[in-house]
Amino acid sequence: MFTDVPTDTDTDLAEGSVGPADAALVEDVSTGDVDAFLELWRRHRQAAYDFAGRWSPPGSPSESAVNRAFADVLLEISAGCDVDGPFRLHLYRTLFAESPWALRSHVPLVVRAFGALSAQSRTVLWYRVVEDEPKSSVALLAGVHGDDLYALQRVAEVELRTRWLAEIVEAPSTPPGCAWMVPRIDLRPCGVLAPASEERYDSHLHRCGHCQQVVLDLADVSALLHHAAHALVTPHDEDQGCRYPQGRPAAGSQTT
Structure with missing residues (x-):
C-alpha cells in the first residue's frame, strides 16, 4: 500500500x-x-x-x-x-x-506484535518493510550506520516473528489444539519433537486450515506486516491517552 x-x-x-x-x-x-x-x-x-x-x-x-x-x-x-x-x-x-x-472491528495479531517491539525495531520495519524506503534514508531516520541496518532489520524481523507467534498462542480465539501446535512449528523440521508429539503435530496440521495458514505466513511475516499497514496507521485505543493536549481535537476533526 x-x-x-x-x-x-x-x-x-x-x-x-x-x-x-x-x-x-x-x-x-x-x-x-x-x-x-x-x-x-x-x-x-x-x-x-x-x-x-x-x-x-x-x-x-x-x-x-x-x-x-x-x-x-x-x-x-x-x-x-x-x-x-x-x-x-x-x-x-x-x-x-x-x-x-x-x-475497524479488530486489530490484526501482526499489528499487536509490531506494537510490542522496541522503538528502533518498529522504526526499521516501518520504513524498510512497509514504506520500502531506501536504506540510506532509513539509516538517517533511525539514527544508525548504514552498514548496521541490515543486521538490525534481520533482528527486528526475528523479533516480529517470535512476538507474532506469541500473540497467536495468547489470543482468546485460538483453540487449545492450535495453541499447543504453534510454538512447535519451528521445532518440527528440526526433528527434536518426541515421536508422540510429531504424530500429534502432523495430524493436527493435516486437518487444521488455521495452522496451515500460520505455517505459510510464517515463511514471510514481513509481507504479512506490509499487508496489515492499513491497520498499523489506524490509531489504537492505547495511543489516545496523550494525543491532543489542552482540549485540541485531532487533525481534520470537527468541533460542535
Whole structure:
C-alpha cells in the first residue's frame, strides 16, 4: 500500500543525507527547538502530502490536513507526549485519527506484535518493510550506520516473528489444539519433537486450515506486516491517552 509513496529526494531525504535521527529531533523539539521541528517537517512533508492525497475524500485540501497534523504533533511533543517509534507512522495516525476509513472491528495479531517491539525495531520495519524506503534514508531516520541496518532489520524481523507467534498462542480465539501446535512449528523440521508429539503435530496440521495458514505466513511475516499497514496507521485505543493536549481535537476533526 505504501511502497509507492514517494519522498522528495531533491530536498528531503537525498542520497547521502546526514543529520540527527528522528528520535533526537523529537527530543530537541520537546525542549523548544523550532529548527528541529522544521527538520522533521522537511523530512516527512512529501510523504504526508502524498498519503493524505491518496486517502482523503475527493476534494479535501490535503495540504491543510497535513499542516494541521504537524501542528497537532508539535503540541503533543511540547506537552511532553512521546513519539515512540517511527515519526511518520505517528504523523499518519494523527492525520487520520478520526477519519471514517480508520474504523475497524479488530486489530490484526501482526499489528499487536509490531506494537510490542522496541522503538528502533518498529522504526526499521516501518520504513524498510512497509514504506520500502531506501536504506540510506532509513539509516538517517533511525539514527544508525548504514552498514548496521541490515543486521538490525534481520533482528527486528526475528523479533516480529517470535512476538507474532506469541500473540497467536495468547489470543482468546485460538483453540487449545492450535495453541499447543504453534510454538512447535519451528521445532518440527528440526526433528527434536518426541515421536508422540510429531504424530500429534502432523495430524493436527493435516486437518487444521488455521495452522496451515500460520505455517505459510510464517515463511514471510514481513509481507504479512506490509499487508496489515492499513491497520498499523489506524490509531489504537492505547495511543489516545496523550494525543491532543489542552482540549485540541485531532487533525481534520470537527468541533460542535
